[in-house]
Amino acid sequence: MTLARIALHGGAGVIDRQHLGPEREARYRGELQRIAAAAWARLETGASALDVVESAVRDLENCPLFNAGHGAVLNHDGVVEQDAAIMDGRQRAAGAVAAALRPRNPIALARRILDDGQHVMLVGPNADRFAESCGIPRVDNTWFITPDRQAQLEMARAEGRVSLDHDQHAGPAPVTASGHSPDDKRGTVGAVARDAHGHLAAATSTGGMTNKRPGRVGDSPLIGAGTWADDATVCVSATGHGEYFIRCVVGHDIHARIAYGGQDLRSACGAVLDRVAAMGGDGGLIAIAANGEVLLPFNSAGMYRAWVAADGVLRVAIYGDDD
Ligand code: ASP
16 A cells, blocks of 8 residues: 555635635636646655655646735735745755745745755845756746736725735725734645655745735745644644744644654644634644644635545545535
8 A cells, every 4th residue: 555645735714615606616626636636646656755745836836726826916015925945854854935036936946945955945036046046947026916916915905904815705804903804815835745655745835915014924934834844743734824823833833742742643733723723823734644644624714625645535625514
């Protein structure tokens, strides 16, 4: 029996049938199915977990339905600033990029930083410079921008709020003390995998939050917060209200609960998401434990997700009740 496992997410939030509608729902399901099937095929033919999470996240970045790469959300200035990270569970090697403006696929730049090995994270225009020096394909920032995202920014600006993704039924949603709408949804993308040799890897990529302050960095590119992998314990990619996920150090806390506390994956993830919720944040994560257990928990209404667990069956789900 194969050791291979895969899980993907395309963001969590207040995602419900009524507002998504059958046509959009079918598009999301179709894209998740297509990308997960390609990732699974690679794993089954012996690709490493690291290569598979990179290629799966690149496919998700290339899909405009999600908040990463082409179709990512805009900051207050109407600019796309992208965060991404990738981690190899074999030796905890990691590469990350924050507030990148030009790499066409931010996850490819994160992978290049990992392979280079000198640093873990590069930010802003200097990350773009490194991309150029490595021959990573770059585009003008306007290439990432879609009309939907421009409309989303205009609405967020008009309402004076910083919002998260998948907010199509925006309307004048109530705003919390922190300036965020409880109606917000997120479209960050991520992948975790265990390969045929039992190695773990994780990758995450996002445009962050609509109307965010220029220079804001979320949890996704922060090793130990939104992205984590260690062969001895677990690989994790998170999605949610980044500020809370940073303060809860979500990925590393799950690792620590397993490594030092002897918790199983379900209790570790549950305890960490409970802490995020207790602080006022919401979202979800995908995780694969060293023993092969696959978990995709979230404390929001829905999370775009696809996975293959021990039974080898590819599953796609969106809402809280359709697993
Ligand atoms: N966690 C991301 C951030 O705060 C947003 C998301 O998951 O959609 O940047």
